[in-house]
Amino acid sequence: MLLSGLVPQSEILNILFKLPAESRCRLRRGSVALLGILLCAPAVTCAEPDTGHAGMVEAAAEFSGRLRTALQSAMRAGGPVAAIEVCHQQAPAIATAVGAERGLLVRRTGVRLRNPGNVADPMDQQLMEDFARQMAEGADPATLAVLSSTPDGRLRYTRAIPVEAVCLACHGDAIAPDLSDAIKAHYPDDRATGFQPGQLRGLLVVETLNP
Numbered sequence: 016m017l018l019s020g021l022v023p024q025s026e027i028l029n030i031l032f033k034l035p036a037e038s039r040c041r042l043r044r045g046s047v048a049l050l051g052i053l054l055c056a057p058a059v060t061c062a063e064p065d066t067g068h069a070g071m072v073e074a075a076a077e078f079s080g081r082l083r084t085a086l087q088s089a090m091r092a093g094g095p096v097a098a099i100e101v102c103h104q105q106a107p108a109i110a111t112a113v114g115a116e117r118g119l120l121v122r123r124t125g126v127r128l129r130n131p132g133n134v135a136d137p138m139d140q141q142l143m144e145d146f147a148r149q150m151a152e153g154a155d156p157a158t159l160a161v162l163s164s165t166p167d168g169r170l171r172y173t174r175a176i177p178v179e180a181v182c183l184a185c186h187g188d189a190i191a192p193d194l195s196d197a198i199k200a201h202y203p204d205d206r207a208t209g210f211q212p213g214q215l216r217g218l219l220v221v222e223t224l225n226p
């Protein structure tokens with residue numbers, strides 16, 4: 016405690032509380048000596064989200080949790096045809112919202128695409144090949160996640176999205192005709208059918224905005 020030797024702790028806390036939250040966050044990151052004092056002060060909180068590995072894992076879990084909830088309640092309320100509408104609007108909206116809340120970019124891509132906007136870049140493509148091979152060899156998809164760096168120096172967390180039984184209504188090989196029409200209406204070039212449970216469906220990608 017470098018500072019506390021020179022100035023009484025109550026004085027230091029007074030000064031710190033007058034600082035805007037942002038500077039307090041910077042101080043907390045920047046100084047181990049101050050960290051001890053700040054941790055003792057219950058009113059000091061740092062509002063900046065974690066954009067490191069742990070924050071990315073959380074963002075991925077939050078995105079898939081929110082989307083799954085939206086999908087399940089739409090399926091219960093109006094069946095798969097109504098759920099197409101929800102997926103069409105909610106999947107990109109939830110990704111944007113979770114990303115904005117956490118200062119990260121959240122997106123999905125697929126082995127074969129329904130929405131051509133979810134296109135895979137070369138790193139995604141390579142990982143999909145690796146993950147699909149590991150799954151074919153018996154790997155548990157829950158363990159398939161990597162932390163990497165993009166060519167422009169941003170941190171990227173990528174996790175496998177496996178096909179489950181509930182996905183088959185919309186991604187399997189026996190799509191009901193009314194559902195198929197609803198899918199074609201939004202996605203005339205849909206290629207995301209014919210999947211089997213246990214196969215790789217795609218990737219959930221979380222990345223930092225800046226290097």
Ligand code: HEC
Pocket residue numbers: 086095096098099102103106107123124125127128129130131133176177178179181182183184185186207216217218
């Ligand atoms: C009610 C129909 C429906 C169900 C059920 C469904 N999806 Fe989808 N899925 C869609 C639609 C619609 C899109 C396109 C969303 C968009 O525009 O981004 C999509 C897109 C995706 C994508 C993004 C890649 C692409 O092809 O555009 C992935 C990955 C995906 N789904 C995985 C799953 C998984 C895994 C499940 C099961 C847990 C599932 N889906 C269940 C309708 C469905």
